[in-house]
Amino acid sequence: MERLTVEQPESPLAPAAFLILFALATGDKHGYAIMQEARKISDDAFQIGPATLYTTIQRLLDSDRIREVPGPRDGDTRRKYYRLTAAGKSALTAELARMEAMVRKSKAMRLRLAESS
């Protein structure tokens, strides 16, 4: 059972934390698969190396936003798999909402700038 959290989700999330949560939104993954997915999501603009990845994973585990889960039986035993928790989902949702609001505001501002020029 997933632990409930009462603390407010930290916003804005650090880019690496956001990309890791985003990568895990589509299912459980091991570290390297998270790295690849994060690159794909950011169109290769944000390169997460092993140190950034695991420092952030450590932070996300400590804040209960992700948890370790057993991997597939036929998988490499050296790999650890990670899953998004309820707290992680809520942090990701809050971050996406914040980003959408920013995009809306920037579009409105662009319209206003276009009208004034």
Added chain:
Amino acid sequence: MNAWLYRKLLLLYPQDLRRQFGAEMMLAFAEDIKSMGAHRVWWCALRELLTVALPGQRSNPCVVVPVLSFVLAALSQAAWLWIALHRVAHVDNALLIDSIRLGVLLPSSLNAVVALVVTRVLAHYSITALQLD
């Protein structure tokens, strides 16, 4: 070779990160080299050394003291070298490189090694004293 070097590089990361994720970091690094190529992955690894490893070690005197010692010595030696080279009429590239190597990097590295040894000895004695108490 790449794996061996990266394993050595991991020694500069905080111990708890290394203990918990060291094997996975090695695995991810090796797979990344295969898919992205050594140049790009090493560039990222060196950048992470400055952005992740060193900030993570800021409470570890065995890393902070030698690094500070190296930087301060290099700055002061570089200032002396700059003054000295201004008095020489013609400075060619070979002289400049040798001066930097022998006049800045070598003494600064020796300073850092001495600082590391002193810090480790002091850390050892304070642990011994605590154990005796």
